[in-house]
Amino acid sequence: MMFLLPSLLCALAGFVSAFLVETSTLTDLYPPLWKDCPSQFSDYKIENGVYTIDPWLYPERMGMYKILVTFTAKYFERFGPNNEKNILWGLPLQCGWQFKTGRLTDPTNVTECGRENGDHMCISVNSWWACLNYYLSALPFLSAIESGALGISSDQVTLLPPPKDQMHFCYNVTTCRSSFPDAMTKWNTYFQQAKNLSTTLDDLMKYLWIAHEATLETARNTFDNRYQYYSKPESDFEKSWATAVNYIAAIRFETSLIKTHKFQTALPPRLLNSGDQPPLIKDFTDCQNRVLFLLNLLYETDDSSGHKFLLLFKNVMTSKILRKIVNSAMNRLL
Ligand SMILES: *[C@@H]1O[C@H](CO)[C@@H](O)[C@H](O)[C@H]1NC(C)=O
Ligand SMILES: *[C@@H]1O[C@H](CO)[C@@H](O)[C@H](O)[C@H]1NC(C)=O
Ligand SMILES: *[C@@H]1O[C@H](CO)[C@@H](O)[C@H](O)[C@H]1NC(C)=O
Numbered sequence: 001m002m003f004l005l006p007s008l009l010c011a012l013a014g015f016v017s018a019f020l021v022e023t024s025t026l027t028d029l030y031p032p033l034w035k036d037c038p039s040q041f042s043d044y045k046i047e048n049g050v051y052t053i054d055p056w057l058y059p060e061r062m063g064m065y066k067i068l069v070t071f072t073a074k075y076f077e078r079f080g081p082n083n084e085k086n087i088l089w090g091l092p093l094q095c096g097w098q099f100k101t102g103r104l105t106d107p108t109n110v111t112e113c114g115r116e117n118g119d120h121m122c123i124s125v126n127s128w129w130a131c132l133n134y135y136l137s138a139l140p141f142l143s144a145i146e147s148g149a150l151g152i153s154s155d156q157v158t159l160l161p162p163p164k165d166q167m168h169f170c171y172n173v174t175t176c177r178s179s180f181p182d183a184m185t186k187w188n189t190y191f192q193q194a195k196n197l198s199t200t201l202d203d204l205m206k207y208l209w210i211a212h213e214a215t216l217e218t219a220r221n222t223f224d225n226r227y228q229y230y231s232k233p234e235s236d237f238e239k240s241w242a243t244a245v246n247y248i249a250a251i252r253f254e255t256s257l258i259k260t261h262k263f264q265t266a267l268p269p270r271l272l273n274s275g276d277q278p279p280l281i282k283d284f285t286d287c288q289n290r291v292l293f294l295l296n297l298l299y300e301t302d303d304s305s306g307h308k309f310l311l312l313f314k315n316v317m318t319s320k321i322l323r324k325i326v327n328s329a330m331n332r333l334l
Helices: 004-017 058-071 087-100 128-146 173-179 181-195 201-219 224-229 232-250 257-264 286-304 308-317 320-333
Strands: 045-047 050-053 157-159
Touching: 050 058, 058 087, 058 128, 087 128, 087 201, 087 257, 128 157, 128 173, 128 181, 128 201, 128 224, 128 232, 173 181, 181 201, 201 232, 224 232, 232 286, 232 308, 286 308, 308 320
Parallel strands: 050 157
Antiparallel strands: 045 050
16 A cells, blocks of 8 residues: 555646646636626625525536635735635636536436536536535535625525425525534634634645535535446546545645646546546546546545545645645646
């Protein structure tokens, strides 16, 4: 098992090194349709004094993120200009990648939801990716409201339910808090820490990843029945991804705009088909092939060790020096 650790570290460094991209302006890195998404509460429908958001429409879900990164920009000014260092960027970029790669569409093909030639803006509740991303959009957003970071009171916002499985989701601050107290509290801690101007970026990363992991933990097994809708390589990747997040959290990967963007160019650019065999997928870059292969290997290692490998890795990464080595290796390569 130990031999995997160095190769994992190399892979993580390789993640970032292998896909240096020319970036002209920061706005090129924003998620799809960013400029058309709501950027303030008044861009949403208001019913009886309550802003009503439909998170099953891409622009409306992305709008929650846009409000989130816009209103929290002031907490990140001290780390760099143009809100580039806002570590909440990781969330909208991930949702944008899911949209762009067809992962928010209805995998059962029963509806046109999410299809490019059909109901393109629709986000399908049958999508495994969309369901987990719901938690990673609704919970930080509502927790930010609860913590006062968005300048609006808790009873002024409600989210609309999907067409089915409504009981798996929560829709306002009150019900999300009572259904998912642990995750909501951890997001709240994150926002309180962000407001404190003496908190370091490394510490903010720590609180962000704690909240992120707690959020996925609440939803982790709820949507296992979605795996059946996908090809074997895609459902394997989904499981690998859900596991990899814990490792990425352990190194406190910096989810700022540029770093997340570069990271994402190494992820599969489309849904995987039944014939796709990493690392030999023809229309993928070497880097995408390698990363996909390693993510699957990481999943198998983690799974066959009964998650002991993750505990070991987390232990190693509690050392600030080792985290620094990993991260500075990545930065040097950038
Ligand atoms: C949905 O359609 C895609 C592309 O046409 C196909 O690859 C996939 O197997 C279909 N999925 C299901 C569950 O029928
Ligand atoms: C939150 O949602 C619950 C359940 O739908 C509802 O009973 C409650 O009135 C809502 N609270 C607010 C403050 O909107
Ligand atoms: C802000 O953070 C510093 C350093 O972590 C801590 O000492 C201080 O108590 C915090 N202030 C508040 C208001 O939480």
